[in-house]
Amino acid sequence: MKICKASDYKEMSRKAAKIIAAQITMKPDCVLGLATGSTPIGLYKYLVKWYRKGDLDFSEVTTVNLDEYKGLPKTNNQSYDFFMRDNLFDRVNIEASNTYLPDGLAEDSESECERYEKLIRKLGGIDLQLLGMGHNGHIGFNEPGEAFDLATHCVDLQESTIQANKRFFESADDVPKQAYSMGIGTIMKARKVLLVVSGKDKAETLKKALYGPITPKVPASVLQMHPDVTVVADAAAFSQMERG
Ligand code: GLP
Numbered sequence: 001m002k003i004c005k006a007s008d009y010k011e012m013s014r015k016a017a018k019i020i021a022a023q024i025t026m027k028p029d030c031v032l033g034l035a036t037g038s039t040p041i042g043l044y045k046y047l048v049k050w051y052r053k054g055d056l057d058f059s060e061v062t063t064v065n066l067d068e069y070k071g072l073p074k075t076n077n078q079s080y081d082f083f084m085r086d087n088l089f090d091r092v093n094i095e096a097s098n099t100y101l102p103d104g105l106a107e108d109s110e111s112e113c114e115r116y117e118k119l120i121r122k123l124g125g126i127d128l129q130l131l132g133m134g135h136n137g138h139i140g141f142n143e144p145g146e147a148f149d150l151a152t153h154c155v156d157l158q159e160s161t162i163q164a165n166k167r168f169f170e171s172a173d174d175v176p177k178q179a180y181s182m183g184i185g186t187i188m189k190a191r192k193v194l195l196v197v198s199g200k201d202k203a204e205t206l207k208k209a210l211y212g213p214i215t216p217k218v219p220a221s222v223l224q225m226h227p228d229v230t231v232v233a234d235a236a237a238f239s240q241m242e243r244g
Pocket of ligand 1: 035165
């Protein structure tokens with residue numbers, strides 16, 4: 001595991017964006033696994049900036065996103081599909097047809113999960129998977145307690161996740177109660193993983209994820225078993241691990 005310390009959110013975003021840019025430069029037709037949440041917003045801004053400068057080309061890139069709320073149409077501004085178009089896809093030269101997310105409106109959950117998993121396989125797997133981390137250690141929407149070998153599945157969101165995500169909705173009642181998510185099994189098959197973490201409120205969980213026991217109680221702890229993980233976090237997120 002490579003640990004990359006950044007002084008603050010901006011530096012974390014820049015360092016993480018550089019890793020993604022390097023991946024695109026080294027393999028222009030790479031498959032990127034992408035993430036939503038507030039943490040990656042800054043790094044997407046850098047990718048857009050470098051694209052505008054002419055330093056990055058997304059024309060051959062394919063993306064698969066980690067997760068999507070069940071029941072939200074793409075047009076809903078809280079859907080992850082909307083988020084991705086707003087923060088990245090509509091701002092760079094990626095082909096819309098090369099960007100994939102689970103379909104929140106799929107009628108049959110089981111076949112939607114199978115479709116998504118097959119799609120990732122058909123694309124040849126994920127070259128680089130970007131991950132954020134929830135306060136309870138969840139990655140994607142893999143909540144504490146979920147088996148490590150799961151493929152894409154439909155998740156019942158935990159109350160703490162609903163509470164954490166309600167800031168984006170009018171009220172907690174409006175937050176969908178279920179979501180589609182790549183499973184830990186899917187994430188662990190990615191050839192490289194990039195985890196970004198920011199803020200003091202995640203410091204305790206990050207310490208457990210990186211140095212605690214590998215346990216489904218802290219889903220991100222599974223990354224200790226992945227052969228190629230880079231963690232980019234800011235000083236606040238590392239604050240429980242450092243002295244002085
Ligand atoms: C959501 C997403 C995760 C994300 C997490 C943390 O639950 N499904 O992919 O990592 O939120 O979000 P934030 O970065 O806003 O703290």
